[in-house]
Amino acid sequence: xxxxxxxxxxxxxxxxxxxxxxxxxxxxxxxxxxxxxxxxxxxxxxxxxxxxxxxxxxxxxxxxxxxxxxxxxxxxxxxxxxxxxxxxxxxxxxxxxxxxxxxxxxxxxxxxxxxxxxxxxxxxxxxxxxxxxxxxxxxxxxxxxxxxxxxxxxxxxxxxxxxxxxxxxxxxxxxxxxxxxxxxxxxxxxxxxxxxxxxxxxxxxxxxxxxxxxxxxxxxxxxxxxxxxxxxxxxxxxxxxxxxxxxxxxxxxxxxxxxxxxxxxxxxxxxxxxxxxxxxxxxxxxxxxxxxxxxxxxxxxxxxxxxxxxxxxxxxxxxxxxxxxxxxxxxxxxxxxxxxxxxxxxxxxxxxxxxxxxxxxxxxxxxxxxxxxxxxxxxxxxxxxxxxxxxxxxxxxxxxxxxxxxxxxxxxxxxxxxxxxxxxxxxxxxxxxxxxxxxxxxxxxxxxxxxxxxxxxxxxxxxxxxxxxxxxxxxxxxxxxxxxxxxxxxxxxxxxxxxxxxxxxxxxxxxxxxxxxxxxxxxxxxxxxxxxxxxxxxxxxxxxxxxxxxxxxxxxxxxxxxxxxxxxxxxxxxxxxxxxxxxxxxx
Numbered sequence: 001x002x003x004x005x006x007x008x009x010x011x012x013x014x015x016x017x018x019x020x021x022x023x024x025x026x027x028x029x030x031x032x033x034x035x036x037x038x039x040x041x042x043x044x045x046x047x048x049x050x051x052x053x054x055x056x057x058x059x060x061x062x063x064x065x066x067x068x069x070x071x072x073x074x075x076x077x078x079x080x081x082x083x084x085x086x087x088x089x090x091x092x093x094x095x096x097x098x099x100x101x102x103x104x105x106x107x108x109x110x111x112x113x114x115x116x117x118x119x120x121x122x123x124x125x126x127x128x129x130x131x132x133x134x135x136x137x138x139x140x141x142x143x144x145x146x147x148x149x150x151x152x153x154x155x156x157x158x159x160x161x162x163x164x165x166x167x168x169x170x171x172x173x174x175x176x177x178x179x180x181x182x183x184x185x186x187x188x189x190x191x192x193x194x195x196x197x198x199x200x201x202x203x204x205x206x207x208x209x210x211x212x213x214x215x216x217x218x219x220x221x222x223x224x225x226x227x228x229x230x231x232x233x234x235x236x237x238x239x240x241x242x243x244x245x246x247x248x249x250x251x252x253x254x255x256x257x258x259x260x261x262x263x264x265x266x267x268x269x270x271x272x273x274x275x276x277x278x279x280x281x282x283x284x285x286x287x288x289x290x291x292x293x294x295x296x297x298x299x300x301x302x303x304x305x306x307x308x309x310x311x312x313x314x315x316x317x318x319x320x321x322x323x324x325x326x327x328x329x330x331x332x333x334x335x336x337x338x339x340x341x342x343x344x345x346x347x348x349x350x351x352x353x354x355x356x357x358x359x360x361x362x363x364x365x366x367x368x369x370x371x372x373x374x375x376x377x378x379x380x381x382x383x384x385x386x387x388x389x390x391x392x393x394x395x396x397x398x399x400x401x402x403x404x405x406x407x408x409x410x411x412x413x414x415x416x417x418x419x420x421x422x423x424x425x426x427x428x429x430x431x432x433x434x435x436x437x438x439x440x441x442x443x444x445x446x447x448x449x450x451x452x453x454x455x456x457x458x459x460x461x462x463x464x465x466x467x468x469x470x471x472x473x474x475x476x477x478x479x480x481x482x483x484x485x486x487x488x489x490x491x492x493x494x495x496x497x498x499x500x501x502x503x504x505x506x507x508x509x510x511x512x513x514x515x516x517x518x519x520x521x522x523x524x525x526x527x528x529x530x531x532x533x534x535x536x537x538x539x540x541x542x543x544x545x546x547x548x549x550x551x552x553x554x555x556x557x558x559x560x561x562x563x564x565x566x567x568x569x570x571x572x573x574x575x576x577x578x579x580x581x582x583x584x585x586x587x
Contacts, residue, residue, distance in 0.1 A: 001237050002247045003085075003230060007063045007335055009111050010087045010228075017103065019089055020056035022537060024064045024336065027287045028296065028472055030553060036296045037067035037284075041088035042225050047553045048092050049168060049206065049223050055516040055538035058094035063087050063230065065283055065336065069299050072306075073398065075276045076269040078242040082303065083280035085230035093221040097173075098139055100203050100224045104175060105143045108200070112237055116144055120178045120197055122190050124159060124171030125152035130208070130216055133158075133171045140173070149178075151189045160204040160225075168206045168219060175201040177236055200236065201228040244272050251327045252279060259323060260314045270310040277307040278321055278350075282328040285346040286339045288471055291353045292575035296472070302396045304350065305357045309399060312361065321354045322347045357394060364393030368403055379408070383415025390420070447555045448563045448585050449480040451512060451544075452502065455560070456482055456581065457528065458548040459501040464494055470528075471578050479569065479584050486579045490571050498581075502566040509561030510545040514554070517541050527551050 001009070011021050025044035027037050038044065041064040048054040064086045074080040091100065108114045121140050126132035137150050152158075161169030176190045176197040184194040206223040208216040231243040240246045244253070252275045253264050264271040284300045291301040304321070311320065325346055333340040371385045381404055389395045397420075401411045453473055460468045464486065472483040490498075517525070522541050529539075529551025542556055543549045557563060564586045574580040 001234070003234060004334060006230060006234060006237065007085075007087070010063065010107070011061055013107050013111055014059075014061035014089045014103070017059075019059040019061040020537075022056050022060050022062045024062060027065055027067055027284060028289065030473075036069065036299060038064065039066055039068050040064075041066070041086040041227055044553070045090060045092075045225075047555060049225070051221055052554055054092055055540055058092045060090040060092070061088070063335065067280060067284070067299075072302070073402070076273045078244070080276075081231060081243060081280075082276050083283050087228040087230055087233070089224075089226050091224035093223065096207075096222055096224060097136055097203075097205055100205070100226065101136070101139045101143065101173065104201055104203060104226070108175070112233070114177065114200075114236065118178050118180065119145065120149050120151065120176045120190050121145060122151045122153050122158050122174045122176070125154050127155050127159075128216070130171075133173075136171070136173045136205075151191070153191055157191050161206070162210050166210050166212055168208070168223070169210050169216070170205045170207040170219075172202055172204040174199055175203070198232070198236075200233065201226060244275065248331075249275050249279075251331050252324060255324055255327050256314070256316075259320055260311075260316050262314055267314050270314050273310045274307045274314070274324070277303040278324045279328050281307070281321075281350060282325040282339070282346055283332075283336070285325075285349050286329075286336070286342045288342075290349065290471070290575040290578055292578075295574075297575050298396075301353065302398060304353045305394065305396060306399060306402075308354055308357050308361060319351050319355050319358065321350045325350055360393040364389060364395050365403075367393060368395075368400065372407060372409070375409075380410045380412050383412040383417075383419055386411050386416045387419040390416075443477060445477045445586075446475050448557055449475045450554070451542075451556045451560065452506075452563050452566055452583065452585050453480050453482050454542065454544060454548045454550050454552070454556075455502045455505045455563075455566075456480075456498070456583065457484075457550070458505075458544075459498045460484055463497050463501060464490065471574070479582055482581045482583070483574045483578050484581075485577060487577050488579075489573075490579065490581075495568055495571060499566060499568055505544065505547050506560045506563045506566060508545075509559050510547065511559045512556050513543045514556070515541050515543070522551060525549060 015021055025038060029035060029038050029043050035043070041062060042049065044064070045054070045060070054060065065083065066086050067083050069082065071080045072082060075082055089103065105116070108119065109116060123136040124133040132152065137152070140150055141147075158172055158174065159169070160172050161167065174190065176199050178197055181196050183196065184192060188194060188196060190197040190199070204225040206225065207219055209219050210216055231246060231248060234240065234246040234248065235243055238246060243249070253271060256271055256274060257263060281300055281303045284296070289296045289300050291297050291304065307321065329339045329343055329346070339346070367389060371381065371389065374385065375381055381400070386397060386400050389400055390397055397411065397413065397416055401413070404411050453475070457470055468484050468486065470482065471485055474481040516538050519537050519539050522539050525541070527541050527549045539551050540553060541549060542552050542554070544560060566583060566585050568581055568583045570582040572580050
C-alpha cells in the first residue's frame with residue numbers, strides 16, 4: 001500500500017460511516033495565534049470544536065498537512081520529521097467513546113490488517129478530582145483486548161488540553177503497536193522508551209471545560225478528535241524500518257543519490273535531513289510562506305540553509321534544490337493540488353534563497369574556522385562572534401551551534417540573544433513564538449479584531465491595489481497583525497485613508513452575515529479566501545454588506561458597530577514583497 005492508497009482507504013472507510021471528507025487546511029494557521037504552523041489536524045477545526053456549526057456536519061474526516069518545529073535538531077534519526085501528514089476523524093457533538101473506539105479497531109483490523117494481538121492501548125488513570133476512565137477500558141475489553149493489553153497513565157500521557165489556560169480538554173486513549181518482544185522490565189509498557197511499543201493512533205475525548213478557577217466542568221458539546229500519522233502508519237502496513245524507508249521518501253532519496261553520486265547508506269543522517277527539510281520547505285512555499293528573518297519565514301529559511309549545508313556535505317554543489325522540490329510536487333500534487341498550482345513560485349523562491357545562501361556558505365564556514373582560533377582556547381564561543389556570523393553570512397544561530405557541537409564547542413546563546421535583541425528589537429528568531437491567546441481564546445476582543453481584518457483587507461484592495469492578497473495574519477487579545485503582498489512602503493496618506501475606510505464601515509454598523517454555500521457558488525460570488533480543492537464541499541462565507549465577502553471559519557461580531565474604533569499602530573516590512581500592518585480596536 002502506498003501513501004495515496006492509505007489516504008484514500010482512510011477517507012473511504014469513514015465516509016462509508018457518515019463522515020464528510022474535508023480538504024486539508026493551509027500550513028499557516030487561521031484561528032490559532034499560539035503556533036507558527038498548523039501542528040495537528042485539530043487546528044483548522046477550532047471554532048467548530050468550540051461550538052460553531054461546521055458546514056460539513058457533525059462527522060468529518062481528513063488528511064491534514066502539518067509542521068512541527070520543536071525537533072528540527074533531532075531530524076536525521078529514524079523517527080523525527082518536520083513536515084508530516086495526519087489522518088483524522090472527528091465527531092462534533094455526535095458520537096463519543098464507544099463509536100470512536102469501535103471505528104479505530106475496525107479500521108486497524110480490517111483495512112490495515114493489524115491483528116489485535118499486536119495492539120496495546122492506554123487510558124486515563126484519574127487525577128485532580130477527575131475519575132479514572134474505566135469506561136474507555138471497558139469498551140476496549142468489549143473488542144477483545146485483554147487486561148494485560150490495557151494500561152492506565154496520568155495527565156502526562158493520557159490527557160489533552162486545554163490549549164490555553166481555559167477551554168475544552170479531556171482524556172485520551174492511545175493505540176500502540178506491540179512487536180511482542182519480551183518486556184525490558186516489570187514496568188515496561190506503552191510509556192516505556194525501549195521500542196517495544198510504538199504509537200499508532202490517538203483518540204481524544206473532549207468532555208470537560210476548564211474554567212478560570214481551575215475547575216473541570218462537563219462540556220455541553222462533547223467532541224472526538226483523532227490523529228494517526230500517515231508516515232508511521234505506512235511503516236506498519238509495509239513493514240518498513242523507518243519512515244525514510246517508505247515510498248514517501250524513495251523518490252526524494254533517489255534524486256539525492258543522482259545529484260550526489262553517492263548512496264544514501266554512505267551518509268544516512270545527511271540524506272535524511274536534506275529529504276525532510278526540502279519536503280517541508282516545498283510545502284511551506286506552496287502555502288505562501290516567504291523566507292524571512294522572523295516567524296514562519298525564519299523557520300523556512302533555517303530549513304533551506306540547513307539543507308544547503310548538508311548538500312555540501314554529501315558533495316552536491318550548485319543550485320539544485322528545485323530538482324528535489326520537483327519530485328515532491330510530482331509525488332504529492334494528487335493529494336495536495338496547490339503544489340502544482342504554485343510550482344513556479346516554489347521553484348523561484350527556493351532557488352533564490354539557495355543561491356543567496358550558497359554565495360556566503362563557503363565564506364561563512366571559513367569564518368567559523370577562524371572564530372575557533374580567535375576564541376582563546378575557551379570551550380564556549382563568544383556571543384559577539386556568533387552574532388557576526390549570523391549578521392554577515394546569514395548563519396542561523398542553530399546552524400552555528402550544530403557546527404560548534406561537531407567540533408566540541410558550545411555557543412554562548414544568552415550573549416547572542418542579547419546582541420540579537422539589541423540589533424533587531426524583535427523577538428528571538430527561530431523560536432516557536434507563542435502569543436497570548438490560544439485555541440480556546442474566542443473572546444469578545446479577538447472576535448472584534450477578527451472581523452476588523454476582513455474590513456482592513458477590503459480597505460487595502462480598494463485604496464492601494466485590487467490585487468492585494470492576505471499573506472498571513474495573527475490575532476491576540478491586544479492587536480491584529482495582517483500581512484499582504486506589496487513591494488513598497490505605504491504612504492502616510494494611504495494609511496490615513498485606510499483607517500478612515502475601516503472606521504467608516506464600523507460606524508455604519510453593517511450586519512455581518514454568515515452563509516453556508518457550495519464551494520462553486522462561493523467562488524462565483526467572488527468571495528476572497530484560500531480556494532484550494534474544495535469541490536463538492538460546503539463552505540462558510542462571511543459578508544459585510546458590499547464591502548467584504550470572505551471564506552472564513554470565524555469567529556465574528558454580529559454587526560460592525562461592535563468593533564469599536566480602528567487604529568493602525570505600525571506598518572512595516574515582513575519579508576521581500578510582503579508588508580505588515582498592526583492595529584488595535586476599541587474605544
